Amino acid sequence: MAAITTAPGTYDEVDPNTSYLENNKGLMGWLFTLDHKRIGVMYLISVLMAFALGGIFALLLRAELFTKGQTLIDAETYNRAFSLHGVVMIFLFLIPAIPAALGNIILPIQLGAKDVAFPKLNLLSLYIYVFGACFAVYSMIHGGVDTGWTFYTPYSSSDPAHGGVGTSSSVIPMTLSVLIMGFSSVLTGVNFIATIHKMRAPGLTWRRLSLFAWSLYATAIIQILATPVLAITFLLLTMERFLGLGIFDPRLGGDPVLYQHFFWFYSHPAVYIMIVPGMGIVSDLIATFSRREPFGYMAIAMSSIALALLGFLVWGHHLFVAGMSEYATMVFSALTFLVAIPSGVKVFNWIATLYKGSISLQSPMLWALSFIFLFTIGGLTGLFLGMLAVDVHLHDTYFVVAHFHYVMVGGTVMGFLGGLHYWWPKFTGKLYNESWAIAGWLFVFLGFNVTFLVQFVLGSRGMPRRSYDYLPQYEFLHQISTVGSWILGFGFLLLGAMFVRSLLNGRPAPRNPWGSAALEWMTPTPPPPYNFVSDPVITRGQYDYHLATDDELYEGFDDPLLSHKSRKGGVDEGKEDA
């Protein structure tokens, strides 16, 4: 290949004893790499920057709400801050965070593949994401948007510059940004399905696939089938604002509810783009830190697929009060309840896996357990909102805000952080300080609950979301929530410092620091450019602890970790010779 992109060289040219970090050093070796691990790391850096930006907007919002009336910023700025918080967190962070960053790094290794199916498309998807993010930044420099992340028409599509009555904020660059990043998401989805179908190592049957891989497969289905609908919706919105097409603006003969249908046809499945890969990570974590095969492996795998498919049938529950046929609302409400089934299958299977497992409460496991706890709260409160009569009261209140933060932060972010802690030693080759990690987890977990638990109360008492000001009786609960956001922010700072310290002077990680039986821990740390020293042949499942040899689980095992109290009663104590 004479192209500027750099593949690691042919298989025979690469020294399997160098890691992917040492191969093709230099900036160009990174910027034009075709190595999925490097692309994943670059994605990871990008999404973490987006997360920090979105977090700053969140802290600003909470600070403003600390007192009634104006505290810090004016109402106009507040509108822009909550819109940008939503746009950045959802489109720049949550959607690519797990599949494009962690999935890219880990999926091919879990499949025993040398790379993803289309390495050039993979690199292209990263650059499309960055290009899209540039549009978002451009929009923010020009004042951002004040429409909320949902861009509801006609407010978003009716430009006062062309005689409209909507917002004058910088909508077009922002919708184009989301449109462009959508392409990147589709490319990742295409790549992952093709990779899982075609790149599995000999012996890695579908029943031996990791649950993370299953969840990425389900996610990819949604990315491929839902994202194009958002693309066309935002293209129409952009053209409507630009030319006055008359598709969504009632003044021009359009239908604003049609916009909401199209928007949620993507954005509800998008919730599953965010949460399903998190569930996959949690399934892997629970297996590793319980030292046993997941209970109901196939049920967990299929529930991911079921969530992906059911996710397409429930968008109408966002429109219960928007003016939809009441028969349609009944159907959507009933279908919404169905989502609880695969979600429940997962939660019960995880708990059954923990039961009589040999649990070690190391930092990744803490995130996984938090996921189960918080996601269950988020999921169950979702059922309140799926009920027609209750939704009329709770719609557009803080109850909704609390609900989806329990799913998105309590679910996706916990899963993301769990995966980051779990695989960090594998792809950086460095260990991190476990005490700092636990302290960071404690602050995040407490801070999160303090911030959002009170918002359920606020919402059920009628506090409307996206409001700049509020009645005096809400002030105390808002203050609790804001203090919670500070604890949460501090927790994230602590975790950031911990990871930076690990990069700077962390101890080298052993091959398999957690004693996992999964395939990605069978290869050197950090992995060689082609992931394995030689082509792997798979002779057992990812979770077959009863078939894994002691060498596979404990070779090069780090002494301090081995003496960790929770490991007592593990798989095979006779092996310990420390």
Add this chain to the structure above:
Amino acid sequence: MSTATATEHASGDGRARPKWLLHHFDTPAQQFGTARLGMWLFLAQEVLFFGALFVIYSVFRASYPEMFKAASQQLDKIMGTTNTVVLIFSSLTAALAVNAAQKGKRHATSLYLLVTIACACVFLAIKFFEYQHKFDAGLLPGPAFKPIDEHLVKGLDLKSNSGSFFALYFMMTGLHALHVVVGIVVFIWILIRNLRGNFSKEYFTAVDITALYWHFVDLVWIFLFPLFYLI
């Protein structure tokens, strides 16, 4: 999970790796199958992309049936039909190009690719004249809709809200035309690679999947044509 098993590398079965076999694949069959699967997945998202537009078309048609009927009379059926024939013919030549490539007939492949590209250009040229007429006649989307009587086809009364029809007409045929342009660019690239001798009986993946894409573009038009011009 015997990573320690010293399995041979892909090239270890005694045969040299062909130059076109990418670094991360083991066998040509794996590479070909992966590329085809990737294109089918991409086409799946294309179906949803255009599918959303077809849904919007249905909603508007159901709401304003008379307006749609009258506005569609303003489209040129002869040009539309010609374009349909041209595009279906180009799909045939694209399929013949794949067939020729599979048999290793380089010159025939080039010829069929050229005809395909030419047909695509003819399609765009006809589309250009159609658009030009719509612009002259003031048949434009939304508020720009200001019909000029002398350019109109007589017959049914054009409703004042026909801007929505032309909004959909321009969005749907425009996005389709954009796909045709992309097809032309990719076919030119394939043609150059074919002239360079990159393809053979063993390796014709790019020709194959580009033709697959082209058939999809053709298929979209086969839906657009009756919806806008005929019914």
